[in-house]
Amino acid sequence: MAQPASSGRPVADYERANVLSTDLGFSGRFCARQRFILQFRTGALRILDHGPPPTEYRFDQGRLADASVHEDLRDALMRPLSDGRHAVDWANLLYGWLNRNGDTASYSFS
Numbered sequence: 001m002a003q004p005a006s007s008g009r010p011v012a013d014y015e016r017a018n019v020l021s022t023d024l025g026f027s028g029r030f031c032a033r034q035r036f037i038l039q040f041r042t043g044a045l046r047i048l049d050h051g052p053p054p055t056e057y058r059f060d061q062g063r064l065a066d067a068s069v070h071e072d073l074r075d076a077l078m079r080p081l082s083d084g085r086h087a088v089d090w091a092n093l094l095y096g097w098l099n100r101n102g103d104t105a106s107y108s109f110s
Contacts, residue, residue, distance in 0.1 A: 033092070033095055037088055037091040037095070039109045040059065040109075041062045043109050043110065044059065045057075047059075047098070047106070047107045049101075049105045050105065055067065055069050056068040059094075062081060062086075
């Protein structure tokens with residue numbers, strides 16, 4: 001077995017395993033976010049928010065296509081996106097919101 005790095009000798013296997021585990025966790029989260037962004041920009045996303053009031057949002061290729069409530073907001077957000085980076089911004093916001101609110105919201109791509 002290797003000695004701890006503090007003694008100037010090779011790092012123990014469990015310390016290397018911890019570093020690899022951390023790197024794999026980061027890579028997994030990064031890939032999941034990138035998949036979400038790609039699917040958001042190229043497909044159709046349906047979000048169900050089960051909070052009061054229950055709301056359904058539909059996005060098509062990164063653009064808000066419909067919302068079951070908030071008519072004034074819906075009309076303002078349904079305008080075409082002037083820049084493809086806006087879809088990435090929306091995808092990042094939605095991804096974070098969905099991860100924080102997974103107990104009251106669900107989503108699916110089609």
